[in-house]
Amino acid sequence: MNDVSSSGREGGRSLKTRVKTARKRSLSSTLWLERQLNDPYVARAKREGMRSRAAYKLIEIDERYPFLKPGQKVVDLGAAPGGWSQVAVRKVQSEQGKGRVIGIDLLEVDPMPGAEFKVLDFLDPAAPETLEHWLGAKADVVLSDMAANATGHKKTDHLRIVGLVELAADFASTILAPGGSFLAKVLQGGTENSLLAKLKQEFASVRHVKPQASRADSSELYMLATGFRGKASA
Structure with missing residues (x-):
């Protein structure tokens, strides 16, 4: 039936x-x-051969605040299924040999022209050094569309995703080159003051962005930090 x-x-x-x-x-x-x-973005992704509807969030954010450029070295944290890496490949023109896109995840990701996918936990103490070795230099951009598994309890979910973003931000500050950018998913309700203070110290600009491709009933928000100055002293 x-x-x-x-x-x-x-x-x-x-x-x-x-x-x-x-x-x-x-x-x-x-x-x-x-x-x-x-969902029109699900239909559009299928029609245009994108791996996920999330690709359009990154496209929109970059159109509003351009930070992805040809020749850049990009690291995509929690890359599966590869939608953000797909956008990064086009923006940095890695398929034409102008940039590099490396996506890491705990799961294997289907191969993609212009991107390199590795099974790696970014929380592994050796991960920053490993990625720098793969890239041959510091990264220009670190992307994170990761989200902690939801519990259904709003306050708990907020704390968990902020905790994940803090870890991703710390990782980014370890591998980013001067002037680099960091984009990560957060939740509406405010980013923790300690994280904002850290990012404002380490980056020239920090802003929150809600792309139209995010569902209207979703509390997700994206935090874009650009102009990396260097890792803040502990």
């Missing part, structure tokens, strides 16, 4: 797809599937 139906008028008007609740599917899973089927 087909568990997907359409509602609305035909004849030029888009139809909204609704998913009938199946016996073995929870309500939350049904709502997630319905949202996916009706």
Whole structure:
């Protein structure tokens, strides 16, 4: 039995797809599937061959505040499935030999022209040195679209993702070259003061960005730090 139906008028008007609740599917899973089927960015990603809808968030952020440039060395933390790396490859022109894109993840990522994917935990003490060895130099950009697993408790989830961003920011300050940039996912509700203070000390500019590609009901926000000055003393 087909568990997907359409509602609305035909004849030029888009139809909204609704998913009938199946016996073995929870309500939350049904709502997630319905949202996916009706998400224009999911459809666009499939149509344009992008690996994830998240790619359009990075595209929009870079269009508003250009920081990805040809020839740069980019590190993508938690790269799977590769949507952000895909955008970085195009922006730095690594497929044409002008830049480098290295994505690391705990999971294997399907190969992509212009990008190098490695199975590596960025929290491994040897990770910064390993990445510098792979790049042959410091990185120009560190990207992080990572998010801690959600618990459903807003305050707990906020603390967990801020903790993850703090670790990613510390990693970035270890491997970034002077003038480099750091972009990471956070949650609305404010970034912890200690993290903001650290970033403002280490970067010339720190701003929060909410791209249109982020779902309206999502509390996600992105923090873009540019003009790396150097790691702050402990």
